[in-house]
Amino acid sequence: MLLAIDVYYKENEAKVVAVVFNSEDETPQSIVVDQITGIEDYVSGEFYKRELPCIESILQKINLKDIEAVIIDGHIYVDDGGTFGLGGHTWESLDKKIPVIGVAKNSFFRNKNTVKEVFRGESKKPLYVSSIGIDLDIATNLIKKMKGDYRIPTVLKELDRITKE
Template sequence: MKLAVAVLFDSTQARAAAVAFDAWDAAEATKTFVSHITHVEKAPRGALDLRELPCVMQLLREHDLEPELILMDGFVHLDADETPGLGLHLYQALGGKVPVIGVSKKGLPGLSTQFEVMREEETPPLLVTCAGIDIGAAKARLRAMHGRKRVPTLMKLATRLAKNKD
């Protein structure tokens, strides 16, 4: 089982959501999971924002999830020199056993075109960084994901679940 995860913050609380899928081209989730985090500290000024890390870890523990791979919105590395981002911290927190693919719609100055993935013509590329999986394989899998738009369907679903307050 692979997971697409998303975390949404609301003041001092958060919602972490995960969408489970088996095939990279799956149009629908095999199962979904949501966790409510009742207290989240503010991100320290000038430091890497790691508030999502304990939220994702709680989601995995709460639902007893052991994914073979995690797909997240954000960066695993912040530049080509592999400066650690949230995704690398997640990879390390999972003992380096679960590959993490970070996908972002926004670029960072230290990321060259080798990290870009085009999913739709005439739209800006997505940026992909990863740990525990080859960058070429990560890009190919992201390209294979369902959805005609820039962001894959299952990543959009994870975000919607994290935003849903019901």
């Protein structure tokens, strides 16, 4: 089973959504929603400090026993030197026991060697996949093979829609 998490902010509140699914699923098998208040302000270069508490909060509501990997909307590393981004910090918060796959819609100029571009469907614009605790080629292949004819896999698109409801 895979777990994907997304967070949507409105002022100092956050809606956190997690979906559990298999890689061949088009729709989530289960959905968990959490609302968090008192969110920290965004600080450039320290996004994880705002989002990680939201992710940790929803992780407490999920049985992680059968989760093979967690997918986050973001990067594992913010540079080629291995400085952790949101994904790396998420992996640490999971005691480095569950692999984390970062799927980002935009690239960073400093982490060209820690991501692979994944082109899905007929899109000319790639997704930027990174990973920790799982080989990057395996993670990239997983994202590439997820259901859906478009750039964003169907289940991740559904996650985004639910998060923004």
